[in-house]
Amino acid sequence: PEYESIWALGNDTGVMDLGAVIKANHICDKLGMDPISLGSTIACAMELNEKGYIKEEELQGIDLKFGNAAALVELVEKTAYKDGFGKYLALGSKKLAEKFGAPDLSMSVKGLEMPAYDPRAIKGIGLNYATANRGGCHVTGYTVAPEVVGIPEKIDPLSPEGKAKWVKIFQDLTCVVNSTVNCLFTTFAIGAKDYAELLSAVTGWNISEEEIMKIGERIYNLERVMINKLGFDGKDDVLPKRLLKEKMPEGAGKGQVVELEKMKKEYYELRGWENGKPTPEKLKELEIEL
The missing domain is CATH 1.10.569.10 (Aldehyde Ferredoxin Oxidoreductase Protein, subunit A, domain 2)
Structure with a gap:
């Protein structure tokens, strides 16, 4: 195992x-x-x-x-x-x-059980669990990379500051990796720029790093539209209550809880969402027609 x-x-x-x-x-x-x-x-x-x-x-x-x-x-x-x-x-x-x-x-989000990473000690992964379209999934936006491993740069896992940006980046990039049927762990070594070069070489198109990230953002928002139609919205972008109230008893995160609402507010602003739903303006920007 x-x-x-x-x-x-x-x-x-x-x-x-x-x-x-x-x-x-x-x-x-x-x-x-x-x-x-x-x-x-x-x-x-x-x-x-x-x-x-x-x-x-x-x-x-x-x-x-x-x-x-x-x-x-x-x-x-x-x-x-x-x-x-x-x-x-x-x-x-x-x-x-x-x-x-x-x-x-x-210990689940949207009905999906969370994995091994306790979000009280890794705040970004907590925001990712809460906002992941499929529920408590670490591989939707693997912020363990910067928070623990230090890839592409080391950030403080115990701070809620700036985590919304990293969660969005990893969620969008992961959509591209999944769509190319590649292993998520390739992102430990290569990023959006590399994927742009790889896809340009394979397709003959001139794809930029920015276009790669926009492709991922479009996919993530389309997934979100689909779960919105099933009744999921901001009320479901949550974590188990005990992670917000019960302090971590030991380890590097001793005494910590997840400051979810603060991170989620910034995340929604970056996403262009209201109450967990993409705004009409965001959908138009991403050329998603319903």
């Missing part, structure tokens, strides 16, 4: 048995399940149980506690077949937490 899978099925559930984590990940791969979402959902169920929201008879004999390796492996397979308690896990953490009366325990 790779980094995210180890975190979701291991650290998030408190399971330190690497063999169990590998087996759980193998089952996910074999049966077509996302280990990030499933690991986070199982961890949500463990917390629901720990806090008394789940009745013992609903667990059908499963010892649903953090750190229980056997329970982890059993529940992964039960989820795939909606067997026993697995039918509740198959709903995902959002509907699971709602069903058992504690919606705030789901």
